[in-house]
Amino acid sequence: MNEAVVSFTQRLLQTPSPSKNEAELAAMVVAEMKELGYDEAYVDEAGNAVGLIRGRQPGPGWLLLTHLDHVDVGDEANWPHPPFSGHVDKEGRLWGRGAVDIKGPLAATVYGAAAARAPGPPPRDVWVASVVEEELGGGGAAVLVPRLKPNVAAAVIAEPSSLRVIYGHRGVARVRLVFSGRPHHAALSRSADNPNYALARFLERLAVARRPTDRILGASSITPTVLHADTSSANRTPGRVTLILDWRTVGETPEEMKTILADLTRGLEASFEVPPMWEHGELENTPGVSTDPDHPLVRQMEAVRRRVLGPGLRPGLWAFATDGRYTHAAGIPTVGFGPGDPTLAHTEHEYIEVDQLLAGTRYYAALVQEEPAV
Structure with missing residues (x-):
């Protein structure tokens, strides 16, 4: 199985799947599921790749959730190996855009469930399930x-975690502020x-x-990012x-966010726009995931990790957002785990260690052989 997992991951990496262009990859995933003997495998109306392995008993079971899309490659000249090569180097690292986010974890779920x-x-x-448009806020x-x-x-949620059980992450909002003045010749220097x-x-x-x-979840963070002025003249x-x-949120409502911004802009000629919850686009606002570290599902997943993989990182939090916000908001107990170093995601040095890829596959196989502890 090990060679098959690596080969499948390479083929995934060799198939570009930027957001809104995931159809070819979805078809590849479904074809692999059928080859592996899934009871059902199909592409749904949104373009998501979905597979089912039926259990012995009726009733709700497991969902292993990843996504199909990846971010752009950036400057290809900065990549040690071509971003769509699927190259395995001498150190046993599998290179390419999406290696950790998300095609390595995707392959591990597909083969882990089959095993x-x-x-x-x-x-x-x-x-x-591997869904579309995760990088755009979760349309799939x-x-x-x-x-x-x-x-x-x-x-x-099978996102990269360095084989660490993850019990939550903050929400994400993008907020716009506009500061207004009266344009004038720079030589007049009217600071007001x-x-x-x-x-x-x-x-x-x-x-x-x-x-x-x-x-x-700890503390929220509010980080200035994009800045634009309505002039191109230096004078x-x-x-x-x-x-x-x-804005990485820890439960703030849009109204609470507006109150915070009103205080921060007090006395300034400024306006702000806070999007409503579940908004997507240039401005967005989606909640986080907060599962109690003592939840039975967290304890079960950590027990399986120790049994299958041995000593490792203690359960913790992701810094980034995932589609777990949708399962959590739906009332489904939600915990994360995945192979790959999350700090490599979206970089030009993205790779996954083959040993971690295979360890993640073994983990998923062992986990779903148990009933969910909920």
Whole structure:
């Protein structure tokens, strides 16, 4: 099986699947599921690749959830190996865009679930799904989760975690602020009319502002990212300066976010736009995942990890967001686990260690041979 897992991962990496262009990869995943003997394997109306291995007993079972899409490759000249090569180097590292995010974990779920049926059907149904548009906020999961919810007792989000059990992550919101002034010749230097000064005062306040906190998720973060001024002339001050904030939330509602921003912009010529919950696009707002570290599912997954893989990292949190927000919001107990170093995701040095890929495959196979502890 080991060679087959590596070969399948290489073929996945050699098939580009940027967001909104996942159809070829979805067909490849479904074909592999059928070859492996899944009881059902199909592409749904959203373009998600979905497979089912039926269990011995009726009732809700496992969902192993990954995605199909990846981010752009960046500057190909900066890659040690071509981003769609699927190259395995002498150190046993499998290179390519999506190696850890998400094609390594995807391959591990597909083969892990198939391996689980070798001694006979698992106790409960096992759903294996790879969805579209995760990198754009979760369009595929928004369609899939409501459909599968009655059949799912526990969701495992298969994103890279260095083989660590993950019990949550913060939500993500993108917020727009506009600072207004009165354009004038830069030689006049009217600071009261220049919105850059209001922006500077806002950033000073933001740097020392207290952040909301959560018992499980810790503190939120509010990070300035994209900045735009409505002038391209170096000798003309802008009339408007627009700032985008990346806000990693720990349960703040849109109204609470507006209250925080109102305080931070007090006395400044500034307006802000906070998107409603579940908004996608340039501005977005989706919640996080917060499963109690003592939840039976977390304990079960950690016990399986220790039994199958031995000593390792203690359960923790992801820094990034996942489609687990959809399963968690639907009331499905949600925990994460996956092979691959998450710090390599979205970089130009993305690879997955073959040993981790195979370890993740063994883990998923062992996990779904148990009934979900929920």
